[in-house]
Amino acid sequence: MTGKQPFDAVVAQHGAAVLRVCRAVLGPADADDAWSETFLSAMRAYPDLPEGANVEAWLVTIAHRKAIDVTRATARRPVPMAETPDDAPAPAADSAGDALDGDLAGAVARLPAKQKQAVAYHYLAGLPYAEIAAIVGGSPDTVRRAAADGIATLRRTYQETKHERRGP
Amino acid sequence: MSADEFTRDLERAFPGDPGDLRRLRARLAEAAQRDGILDVAYRTVDSPVGPLLLAATEAGLVRVAYASEDHTAVLQALAERISPRILAAPARLDAPARELDEYFAGLRRSFDLPLDWRLSAGFRRAVLSHLPEIGYGQTASYAAVAGLAGNPKAIRAAATACATNPLPVVVPCHRVIYSDGRVGRYLGGPEAKRTLLTLEAAA
Numbered sequence: 436m437t438g439k440q441p442f443d444a445v446v447a448q449h450g451a452a453v454l455r456v457c458r459a460v461l462g463p464a465d466a467d468d469a470w471s472e473t474f475l476s477a478m479r480a481y482p483d484l485p486e487g488a489n490v491e492a493w494l495v496t497i498a499h500r501k502a503i504d505v506t507r508a509t510a511r512r513p514v515p516m517a518e519t520p521d522d523a524p525a526p527a528a529d530s531a532g533d534a535l536d537g538d539l540a541g542a543v544a545r546l547p548a549k550q551k552q553a554v555a556y557h558y559l560a561g562l563p564y565a566e567i568a569a570i571v572g573g574s575p576d577t578v579r580r581a582a583a584d585g586i587a588t589l590r591r592t593y594q595e596t597k598h599e600r601r602g603p
Numbered sequence: 604m605s606a607d608e609f610t611r612d613l614e615r616a617f618p619g620d621p622g623d624l625r626r627l628r629a630r631l632a633e634a635a636q637r638d639g640i641l642d643v644a645y646r647t648v649d650s651p652v653g654p655l656l657l658a659a660t661e662a663g664l665v666r667v668a669y670a671s672e673d674h675t676a677v678l679q680a681l682a683e684r685i686s687p688r689i690l691a692a693p694a695r696l697d698a699p700a701r702e703l704d705e706y707f708a709g710l711r712r713s714f715d716l717p718l719d720w721r722l723s724a725g726f727r728r729a730v731l732s733h734l735p736e737i738g739y740g741q742t743a744s745y746a747a748v749a750g751l752a753g754n755p756k757a758i759r760a761a762a763t764a765c766a767t768n769p770l771p772v773v774v775p776c777h778r779v780i781y782s783d784g785r786v787g788r789y790l791g792g793p794e795a796k797r798t799l800l801t802l803e804a805a806a
Contacts, residue, residue, distance in 0.1 A: 443691055446690070451620075454618075471631060475635060478640055479638070
């Protein structure tokens with residue numbers, strides 16, 4: 436195919452992955468708004484996107500910024516997400532946690548922001564760690580470690596629940 | 604738990620289901636329209652000559668395409684010629700869809716729609732702009748149409764203009780046939796051309 440494809444095809448190809456990422460990073464309450472803002476911004480900029488660019492990484496970059504905006508807007512105190520220490524727990528107000536307590540969505544919601552982003556962008560958007568590092572800052576190794584730590588936590592908390600549920 | 608299994612569990616926990624995406628895409632189309640960044644809106648309508656793709660810019664209807672033209676390829680061409688900011692957005696095509704419905708039901712004899720002519724230029728555009736002068740249920744020869752456009756000798760060019768009409772049905776190139784009765788080339792195929800001529804003869 437030569438030339439840039441219709442934006443509609445971009446939405447068709449990447450809409451689901453971006454929605455999953457928004458849901459994982461922000462929880463269900465804010466995900467719709469973040470998805471809409473992401474694709475509206477992307478559509479505005481789409482004619483200037485260089486041909487051959489990694490569209491999924493570009494969309495996740497925009498979604499990442501929108502998620503920061505949404506988090507800032509909903510936080511009681513405007514603490515920028517980028518300055519949240521890696522080891523700090525996610526804010527208690529984080530929406531997914533309460534309703535889905537005990538399941539994987541809840542376990543993800545309780546991860547620190549950097550781990551949550553690394554897990555979502557790598558496992559749901561399929562981005563390599565180097566791409567994620569370019570989006571969230573830091574080195575690919577830092578991102579890889581954040582993802583590994585996140586996964587380890589999820590295995591501890593969620594796996595136990597999963598096995599309990601499989602019991603009698 | 605393998606990485607694949609973990610990814611599947613994550614995807615179940617954070618679904619990207621088709622129903623939600625339909626709703627979000629409709630909302631995106633409305634927002635893009637409101638913000639003035641929806642350069643091309645499109646939808647598909649059913650018709651007696653098969654599914655028709657309708658595409659419109661802010662200026663008006665810019666493209667009607669038969670399934671035989673490959674709607675995906677047509678949208679790709681629109682992305683390259685007009686703008687890649689294209690979304691399925693039925694609202695902008697409400698009036699064309701309604702008028703086409705009425706036409707195919709035999710209730711409408713001419714179209715009253717804003718048209719965006721940007722996909723045709725020069726002599727071809729001159730030819731096409733005169734086609735609505737051929738009345739409903741009538742036919743004209745390629746020579747006559749060349750004459751209407753100001754160059755009675757340019758029969759081949761007139762035929763090419765008709766065969767590459769970006770707005771078939773609405774701009775009635777189907778009413779142009781050879782003087783010996785052959786229907787001639789048509790974007791939707793000769794069968795579609797005969798269907799439209801039969802429809803108009805019956806109404």
